[in-house]
Amino acid sequence: MNLVIVESPKKAELISGFLKKHQLNDYKVMASAGHVRDLKQHSFSVNVEDHFRPEYVITEDKKSLVRELKAAAKKADLVYLASDEDREGEAIAWHLSEALELKPEKTRRIVFHEITAEAFLHALEHPREVNMNLVDAQQARRVLDRIVGFELSPVLWKRIRPSLSAGRVQSVAVRLIVDREREITAFVPQSSYRLQATFVLPSGERLLTELNHRFATEAEAEALMTRCATADFSIGAITRRAARRSPAAPFTTSTLQQEAAHKLGYSVSQTMRLAQSLYESGHITYMRTDSVNLSSQALGAIARQIEKHPGKEYHQPRRFQTKSKGAQEAHEAIRPTYIDRERVGGTPQEQRLYDLIRKRTLASQMADAEIERTTVSIPVAGTDYAFTAQGEVITFRGFLDVYMESTGEEGNAEVTKLLPAVKEREALSLEALT
Incomplete structure (x- = not known):
């Protein structure tokens, strides 16, 4: 028996269905429900003297789940860590291997950016090791959060109100907003007249x-x-x-958030919640990406769909380049897993977001x-x-x-x-x- 550990119970259910359909009965799928370890909640938990080494503990709400996962891992021939393919997902895979005390020879790391049977089975055939560069990047972010939070939060409690917390990104963003607001205040307006x-x-x-x-x-x-x-x-x-x-490039995380706000009136958190649900239901590719790439397989399916409707003269193949420095080009842009599917199950809000993603993807491969x-x-x-x-x-x-x-x-x-x-x-x- 082999054990597959994914992040969400919804994803576990979907993958179990794929395995059953392909008669792969020697696999068991379980969910970690996100991180199983974190820094201690009420202490600094970062050893500054020892190269900023973080001090992790298994979180209180995950102790019984870790016991279950550990028991299942002991019985398994191979353990597949199948968390998401971003920095956070890589860190979750590493934390699981540490918390469950997994042996390297019986542990495999697999990634897929869309929840389809084809993508999952392809991932099973191409396992790799945990990417420690990504894990270290996530740990650095977590440690920075703790350092900034511990230094700045007490100032907020004293000056503004209790229970506020300062973040490594939000604190800098507030500074930028304050600087811009000061520029606006200092601006001297000039009149002009048009006819x-x-x-x-x-x-x-x-x-x-x-x-x-x-x-x-x-x-x-x-x-x-x-x-x-x-x-x-x-x-x-x-x-x-x-x-x-x-046409504009297919969606990245940030462009999807902007367009969903403009066209659908969705907040950033609402957009990401709906996109997460669409991803976990197998309707769209992974929704945290800064890449505008589309796979060759996707480009072929999009071309067939456009040629069917509105017609061959509307198709114009394009490959977009990511402008942001350090973008993870191995990922794909956000796109439907099956471009010919106009409607998906779920809430009306999910359908509207899916419709936006599908139309943007189609348009990116159409004529000027x-x-x-x-x-x-x-x-x-x-x-x-x-x-x-x-x-x-x-x-x-x-x-x-x-x-x-x-x-x-x-x-x-x-x-x-x-x-x-x-x-x-x-x-x-x-x-x-x-």
């Missing part, structure tokens, strides 16, 4: 325009208004320019949107100024057929702002000037 004019075309249609210059004083703006009141106007230059819009941008110029006689109007017409929707980034819900409008039909030197009458 907007409404012209009527011979056809009776209206053309809304704005002057291509902003005035520093109200007197200057009023002087030009007086001049315009008696002036004659006609269409000057009309320029048309083809433009393209490219093609746009025609038109600029109409109406000169003010005897000056260097001109009133201008700009409009866009989408000539080929491309990826916009599926997803529009952070501009509210996707619509079917073909036009961002459509200008009326105009001809050069066409006479205009001034209806309003503001």
Whole structure:
């Protein structure tokens, strides 16, 4: 019998189902429910003199679970540590091997970034050792948390209110916010004045325009208004320019949080809770990632889905590069495990988040949107100024057929702002000037 230890009971249940389906009955799956060891709660627990060595204990609420896991591990031929593939997951695997006193020769570390039968079975065939560099990175973060917390928290209790705690990230973030707020307070505002004019075309249609210059004083703006009141106007230059819009990269953790806030009104914690549930149910890949990579297998499935609908001409394969320094490129971006699945079980909130992830993933592999941008110029006689109007017409929707980034819900409008039909030197009458 082999023992597989995962982080969550939900994941354990799903993997047990895969093993049963593939008739792998010599595997038992158990869950650690997160960390089993941590620093002592009411003491510093970091030996600063001995290279900042952390002093760990098995947490009170995990003692009985550790006893169960230890008993199961003793009976097992092999123990597979299958916690998540990030720093925290690697640390959990190491803590389990220490707490359960596992022998290296009978311990295997496996990782998978999506909970599907294929990914899990592939992981079983390609085990590795615990990555101590990742474990050390997590330990450094935990030790820093404790050092900052123990130093700063008493100051907060004294100055603000009891039971507040300072974090290694939040404390620095507060400083940045305070610095920015001081800049805002010190800023000296300056006024500027803009002119907007409404012209009527011979056809009776209206053309809304704005002057291509902003005035520093109200007197200057009023002087030009007086001049315009008696002036004659006609269409000057009309320029048309083809433009393209490219889709955004698939989601990383931070871009998913931003877009879910803009489009769905979800808080960061709500987004991560829903994404965790979608991941543990096997619907999306691992939701903590800073990579925009997609696997070759995923790219093939996405291409087939786009060619099926909306059509072959909408498909444009792309490989995105991660801009952030030190990004973990071995991971994938957040994407659906099965791109052809439009609906998943779960709550309506989970479905909305899944829908957002699926559309963003599809759009990332679709053709550019093609746009025609038109600029109409109406000169003010005897000056260097001109009133201008700009409009866009989408000539080929491309990826916009599926997803529009952070501009509210996707619509079917073909036009961002459509200008009326105009001809050069066409006479205009001034209806309003503001």
